[in-house]
Amino acid sequence: MRKISRLGHEARIGWSLVAPALAVIALIAIFPLGWTFWESLHLDELRMPWLGKPFVGLANYIEIAKDPRFWAALGHTAFFTVVSISLELVIGLFLALAMNRVFRGRGFVRAAVLVPWAIPTVVAALLWRFIFESQGGIANALLVDAGILKQPMVWFIQTSTAWVPVILADVWKTTPFVALLLLAGLQNIDLTLYEAAAVDGANAWWQLRHITLPLLKPAILVTLIFRTLDGFRVFDLIYVLTGGGPGTSTEPVALYTFNALLQNLRFGYGSALSVVIFAITFGLALLYVRGLGVRLGGEES
Amino acid sequence: MRRGPASRKLKQGALSLAANSRSAFILALALAGPLAACAPTSNKGETVLTFSGSALGAEGTLVAKQLKRFMELNPGVRVELQRTPDDASQRHQLYVQWLNARVGNPSILQLDVVWTPEFAAAGWVLPLDRYGPPRAEFFPATITANTWAGKLYALPWFADVGLLYRRTDLVPNEPKTLEEMVTDAQAAMSRRGGPRYGIVWQGARYEGLITGFVEYLGAFGGRIIDDKGEVVVNRPEAVRALEFMRDELYKTNVAPLDVLTWHEEEARFAFQNGNAVFMRNWPYPVAAMSDTAQSKVAGKFAVSPMPASGAAPSGHSTAALGGAQLAINAYTDHPDAAYKLIAYLTAPEQMLERAQAVGQYPTRPALYNDARLRSAIAIPLENARRAIESATPRPVTPIYTELSEILQIELHRALVRQVEPREALNSAAARINALIERTGMRKLMSGAAKESAP
Numbered sequence A: 001m002r003k004i005s006r007l008g009h010e011a012r013i014g015w016s017l018v019a020p021a022l023a024v025i026a027l028i029a030i031f032p033l034g035w036t037f038w039e040s041l042h043l044d045e046l047r048m049p050w051l052g053k054p055f056v057g058l059a060n061y062i063e064i065a066k067d068p069r070f071w072a073a074l075g076h077t078a079f080f081t082v083v084s085i086s087l088e089l090v091i092g093l094f095l096a097l098a099m100n101r102v103f104r105g106r107g108f109v110r111a112a113v114l115v116p117w118a119i120p121t122v123v124a125a126l127l128w129r130f131i132f133e134s135q136g137g138i139a140n141a142l143l144v145d146a147g148i149l150k151q152p153m154v155w156f157i158q159t160s161t162a163w164v165p166v167i168l169a170d171v172w173k174t175t176p177f178v179a180l181l182l183l184a185g186l187q188n189i190d191l192t193l194y195e196a197a198a199v200d201g202a203n204a205w206w207q208l209r210h211i212t213l214p215l216l217k218p219a220i221l222v223t224l225i226f227r228t229l230d231g232f233r234v235f236d237l238i239y240v241l242t243g244g245g246p247g248t249s250t251e252p253v254a255l256y257t258f259n260a261l262l263q264n265l266r267f268g269y270g271s272a273l274s275v276v277i278f279a280i281t282f283g284l285a286l287l288y289v290r291g292l293g294v295r296l297g298g299e300e301s
Numbered sequence B: 001m002r003r004g005p006a007s008r009k010l011k012q013g014a015l016s017l018a019a020n021s022r023s024a025f026i027l028a029l030a031l032a033g034p035l036a037a038c039a040p041t042s043n044k045g046e047t048v049l050t051f052s053g054s055a056l057g058a059e060g061t062l063v064a065k066q067l068k069r070f071m072e073l074n075p076g077v078r079v080e081l082q083r084t085p086d087d088a089s090q091r092h093q094l095y096v097q098w099l100n101a102r103v104g105n106p107s108i109l110q111l112d113v114v115w116t117p118e119f120a121a122a123g124w125v126l127p128l129d130r131y132g133p134p135r136a137e138f139f140p141a142t143i144t145a146n147t148w149a150g151k152l153y154a155l156p157w158f159a160d161v162g163l164l165y166r167r168t169d170l171v172p173n174e175p176k177t178l179e180e181m182v183t184d185a186q187a188a189m190s191r192r193g194g195p196r197y198g199i200v201w202q203g204a205r206y207e208g209l210i211t212g213f214v215e216y217l218g219a220f221g222g223r224i225i226d227d228k229g230e231v232v233v234n235r236p237e238a239v240r241a242l243e244f245m246r247d248e249l250y251k252t253n254v255a256p257l258d259v260l261t262w263h264e265e266e267a268r269f270a271f272q273n274g275n276a277v278f279m280r281n282w283p284y285p286v287a288a289m290s291d292t293a294q295s296k297v298a299g300k301f302a303v304s305p306m307p308a309s310g311a312a313p314s315g316h317s318t319a320a321l322g323g324a325q326l327a328i329n330a331y332t333d334h335p336d337a338a339y340k341l342i343a344y345l346t347a348p349e350q351m352l353e354r355a356q357a358v359g360q361y362p363t364r365p366a367l368y369n370d371a372r373l374r375s376a377i378a379i380p381l382e383n384a385r386r387a388i389e390s391a392t393p394r395p396v397t398p399i400y401t402e403l404s405e406i407l408q409i410e411l412h413r414a415l416v417r418q419v420e421p422r423e424a425l426n427s428a429a430a431r432i433n434a435l436i437e438r439t440g441m442r443k444l445m446s447g448a449a450k451e452s453a454p
Helices: A002-040 A059-066 A068-100 A106-113 A121-132 A138-145 A159-187 A191-199 A204-232 A236-241 A253-263 A267-300 B005-020 B024-037 B057-073 B088-100 B116-122 B140-145 B178-190 B207-219 B236-250 B257-261 B264-272 B285-289 B335-345 B348-358 B365-369 B371-376 B381-389 B400-415 B421-438 B441-452
Strands: B047-051 B077-081 B108-112 B155-161 B163-167 B197-200 B276-281 B301-304 B319-328
Touching (some): A068 A253, A106 A159, A121 A159, A121 A236, B047 B108, B077 B335, B108 B116, B116 B319, B155 B381, B236 B421, B264 B285, B301 B381
16 A cells, blocks of 8 residues: 555656656647647648638548549658658668678778768758759759760759759768768677677678678668668759759658648648658657667567 | 827737737747837827838839828828838748738738738738729629639739740741741741740749749640639640740750740840840840840830740630739728728729839729820830730649649649650649648638629
């Protein structure tokens, strides 16, 4: 009896100690989310006050489900995320392995590699736009000189070629970040493992497959979480580079939502879209965190 | 102590906040904007107006000068200049957010030509009819664009029109038809040392694409929405207009594929550097292109209205209408004084002064007989006047912005050859009809038609 009440007392102190933090979380995360959700159940078109602001239940969500442009945007987002992250992981791993070696000027190289990451996304996007823009652009000049293209092309008017600058720009900008995260993972690996393996006659490839990669898994997963969530919210890069075009064939969900919410000022529908994006990213995060937790647990045992 | 207008405004803002329960985001913007911009401290009995309009560079100097003169003529009124973004869509967004929060500042709004019906239907601007505005003194198209449900909601301040620029050294005579324009372009391109491009226009997926399309559409006798409010953008004339634009890119090869990513400035650079025979653009580049220091075509170009198609009997020469309008904020405390200012700024003298200072076209036909305008506008007055007379407003409807977005996407899809023109326009028509249903426009428009019937 006494024990229970003591626990209760401690629990109360505990709760009161975390209360401010919980209040802050409620204020900055839960409250806006709740409001957005409430808004998403209404028809609220800022430009059309004559429609009023009636409660419409799930009508906005039904409109989303029926809108081919939304599904296409979801597809574009998934495509962008998968392709750019795969490239970033592979190239980032190479960079990390290289930077992990001991060589003169390693500190300088590590810092230099981060430069693209330090450039604001919009600036980077404008840079890449400049490179690929117009038939007289730098990319065209280089490719024609190298004999890869017969004549200059307009990159942004075909879906397949419009993706090239978008994905290149993302890979260029974000690979350093991926490399850095992986490098941190590499430095946690006990070097004696390699020494032991070398004594046993294992070659470099065997060491990579059976020591480096398995022990790097947590770092890879952390990287994947960050990058998938980033990739799913991609906005500025595509906004500047293609504007979602040609037509709407490179439009990601974030751009579509921006359009509904801030261009067309459809607050109800836009809120519903925001809730959907939130649900998707939340689901992905949960999936990853669970995956990560299992791996970490497995490692400890 | 008397409470100043600033605190009163704050209180109004807070009340409207409670009443509307808009998202905090909007409120922050809505309140911070006008409050930060101006906290007018008025003497007793003085009427304070706030004016927001293009206020950069020479235009800013001019506006300040005219406002000062207005205040001298109207001693009881003080006008304060409130800065708003020069970018049209940013200004639009701010206006909508402020008006949703029922903010009375700025008292005079500068509207883009396609916003007036939207603001009128929303009840954000006041009808001007009770002040007896001199409708007949303005170009009819500029009045149509500002009329909703039979009432006039804004006065045209200056006009922008789509024009056809032509290299006179390569094509001495103005082409009479679109078809002639294409053959002229081809002939000039195939000359030794002729320009790379035949015609350049604005084909990126944005509002500029619609203005260009409206001109080709009129040239073939098509419309987007007809007088009965029916969506007719997928009729054969419209399909032919879009096919003509597409043929310029892929068949007659007079327009470079680059134009599908171009806005006004890219087209200007190409023409100004001597790389194009024709260009579709607004009047603004005339000044820069006449300057020998930066232009390779100074003295070698002329401007005329866009021609009609020679193959479409119902087609007519058409220019897209742009420009700025002045309207009264419905939440202002001083609508009468606000109208006085609008009437002053749109009076012939101020308009002429504006044309002389910044080269913007007056919206009053009478001024085109005034010799003083000749030196202000770098092109023959007759051509300017003809272009404005052939100007046609884009669809005059409160849902214009979303309608335009639908069309931009579908036109662009057809022009980059993702779909066929007919298919694109059918899809546009279906989506515009769905938009009309969703927004209750059908009812609103029939109501508007009834109201406008005397």
